[in-house]
Amino acid sequence: MAARGGLLMLENFIGGTFLPCSSYLDSYDPSTGEVYCHVPNSGEEEVEAAVEAARAAFPGWSSRSPQERSQVLQRLADLLEQSLEELAQAECKDQGKTITLARTMDIPRAVHNFRFFASSILHHTSECTQMDHLGCLHYTVRAPVGIAALISPWNLPLYLLTWKIAPAIAAGNTVIAKPSELTSVTAWMMCRLLEKAGVPPGVVNVVFGTGPRVGEALVSHPDVPLISFTGSQPTAERITQLSAPHCKKLSLELGGKNPAIIFEDANLDECIPTTVRSSFANQGEICLCTSRIFVQRSIYNEFLKRFVEATRMWKVGVPSDPSADMGALISQAHLEKVRSYIKKARLEGARILCGEGVDTLNLPPRNQAGYFMLPTVITDVKDESCCMKEEIFGPVTCVVPFDSEEEVIQRANSVKYGLAATVWSGSVGRVHRVAKKLQSGLVWTNCWLIRELNLPFGGMKSSGVGREGARDSYEFFTEVKTITVKH
Ligand SMILES: NC(=O)c1ccc[n+]([C@@H]2O[C@H](COP(=O)([O-])OP(=O)(O)OC[C@H]3O[C@@H](n4cnc5c(N)ncnc54)[C@H](O)[C@@H]3O)[C@@H](O)[C@H]2O)c1
Numbered sequence: 093m094a095a096r097g098g099l100l101m102l103e104n105f106i107g108g109t110f111l112p113c114s115s116y117l118d119s120y121d122p123s124t125g126e127v128y129c130h131v132p133n134s135g136e137e138e139v140e141a142a143v144e145a146a147r148a149a150f151p152g153w154s155s156r157s158p159q160e161r162s163q164v165l166q167r168l169a170d171l172l173e174q175s176l177e178e179l180a181q182a183e184c185k186d187q188g189k190t191i192t193l194a195r196t197m198d199i200p201r202a203v204h205n206f207r208f209f210a211s212s213i214l215h216h217t218s219e220c221t222q223m224d225h226l227g228c229l230h231y232t233v234r235a236p237v238g239i240a241a242l243i244s245p246w247n248l249p250l251y252l253l254t255w256k257i258a259p260a261i262a263a264g265n266t267v268i269a270k271p272s273e274l275t276s277v278t279a280w281m282m283c284r285l286l287e288k289a290g291v292p293p294g295v296v297n298v299v300f301g302t303g304p305r306v307g308e309a310l311v312s313h314p315d316v317p318l319i320s321f322t323g324s325q326p327t328a329e330r331i332t333q334l335s336a337p338h339c340k341k342l343s344l345e346l347g348g349k350n351p352a353i354i355f356e357d358a359n360l361d362e363c364i365p366t367t368v369r370s371s372f373a374n375q376g377e378i379c380l381c382t383s384r385i386f387v388q389r390s391i392y393n394e395f396l397k398r399f400v401e402a403t404r405m406w407k408v409g410v411p412s413d414p415s416a417d418m419g420a421l422i423s424q425a426h427l428e429k430v431r432s433y434i435k436k437a438r439l440e441g442a443r444i445l446c447g448e449g450v451d452t453l454n455l456p457p458r459n460q461a462g463y464f465m466l467p468t469v470i471t472d473v474k475d476e477s478c479c480m481k482e483e484i485f486g487p488v489t490c491v492v493p494f495d496s497e498e499e500v501i502q503r504a505n506s507v508k509y510g511l512a513a514t515v516w517s518g519s520v521g522r523v524h525r526v527a528k529k530l531q532s533g534l535v536w537t538n539c540w541l542i543r544e545l546n547l548p549f550g551g552m553k554s555s556g557v558g559r560e561g562a563r564d565s566y567e568f569f570t571e572v573k574t575i576t577v578k579h
């Protein structure tokens with residue numbers, strides 16, 4: 093690690109070596125608005141070096157057995173776990189999230205990602221059929237694809253980066269990862285553990301920088317046959333265009349406009365605290381967060397009263413405060429974007445029941461320039477409003493009434509996204525029925541964010557293409573071959 097003038101200086105990690113870059117980007121502490129880190133502003137030259145390193149490492153790594161690769165992933169998980177507190181502190185400072193969320197969700201899940209895929213890689217089966225009348229046996233085999241480009245967003249930095257690195261290298265690929273330029277620190281810290289874990293040079297390469305500069309050089313490189321991307325739809329469109337000439341394999345995990353549907357027989361004592369958390373956890377900067385709440389009319393007033401009370405109890409504070417429920421948004425630009433939606437809602441005649449422009453946020457003097465805002469609840473908003481149609485990706489949620497099951501399903505499905513949903517009802521028949529009719533890749537009933545990594549994760553419609561999970565990631569990061577043997 094280099095430090096210049098008290099600033100953290102990150103370096104690219106290529107071929108097992110940390111390399112300086114010719115230019116750097118400022119990276120900010122969201123809780124103060126101050127520059128505290130310099131991130132390499134990498135470009136084609138760095139991508140070419142990373143491709144060379146990944147290409148050189150591929151024969152050795154891909155020829156190791158799943159058992160050998162599994163052991164390396166387990167050792168990396170152990171080292172990350174031993175560095176949990178250091179990584180949590182870094183993620184908190186870099187992303188603006190609370191230290192408690194970083195300690196209990198982000199970093200433990202990053203550790204688990206390596207443990208999970210270290211195990212699942214040992215248990216995949218292939219397929220076989222027989223044509224006795226022709227004396228033929230057919231079977232499938234799978235092999236790693238080659239160099240994988242892994243591009244990840246700024247909201248759950250190490251959690252989502254390792255959700256790609258782990259399955260990619262477990263399957264025998266070598267990787268070039270590009271984290272978000274807004275949150276690069278924990279990826280860089282992870283690189284310091286790779287050699288000790290036994291990851292050979294060139295198996296994991298990390299290039300830092302912006303999407304248009306280093307990201308586009310990576311996704312358009314002819315020797316990078318597959319891209320796993322998590323981020324926004326506009327970026328996914330651009331990556332699809334750039335990769336199309338090379339017919340690359342694409343996994344696209346994109347945005348959401350996730351509904352919560354609360355029927356009159358829901359258990360509000362459970363529903364309300366969970367829906368506050370699903371709306372505002374990580375400052376609402378989780379693709380699975382709830383941003384539209386449909387409440388059956390007979391309980392609407394009771395729900396609204398209790399939900400606003402509970403939202404006002406959701407503590408916004410300095411991210412390093414263990415008692416804070418919510419920290420700072422990622423950037424000044426993102427804060428202004430989120431606030432602009434609240435202004436639009438007001439202009440449309442909606443009511444802001446709490447939060448931005450209604451309640452007062454008290455912060456210590458050193459955090460006055462931080463990117464903070466209060467969790468905000470909007471009602472009396474039309475389904476056609478941009479607040480009900482577009483992903484805001486901040487601590488803002490809309491609450492509206494509904495009457496019938498058929499009506500609410502149609503309204504919940506009336507957006508271009510289809511990532512996640514929650515359904516709250518005491519009727520088991522109703523939750524099964526409604527879940528099946530929702531255009532979402534993930535539906536939680538009477539709960540939220542209980543993750544089963546064995547099963548497919550991802551969205552439909554504009555929420556993405558493909559799925560991630562034990563089998564899905566294995567199939568994405570390998571090529572299948574069908575072999576016929578005539579005996
Ligand atoms: N479905 C999911 O699992 C999931 C998870 C987290 C975030 N997201 C979505 O991500 C978005 C927020 O993250 P974000 O602002 O970092 O998204 P983003 O699309 O701006 O950036 C995501 C990543 O892509 C890179 N990038 C940007 N432009 C690029 C280009 N032209 N070529 C190559 N790479 C490029 C960025 O540097 C970053 O690393 C939201 O829409 C959110 O819903 C989805």
Ligand SMILES: N/C(=C/C=C\C=O)C(=O)O
Pocket residue numbers: 247248252255377378379380543549560
């Ligand atoms: N891929 C996942 C994403 C979760 C939240 C994104 O913002 C996961 O949980 O596996």
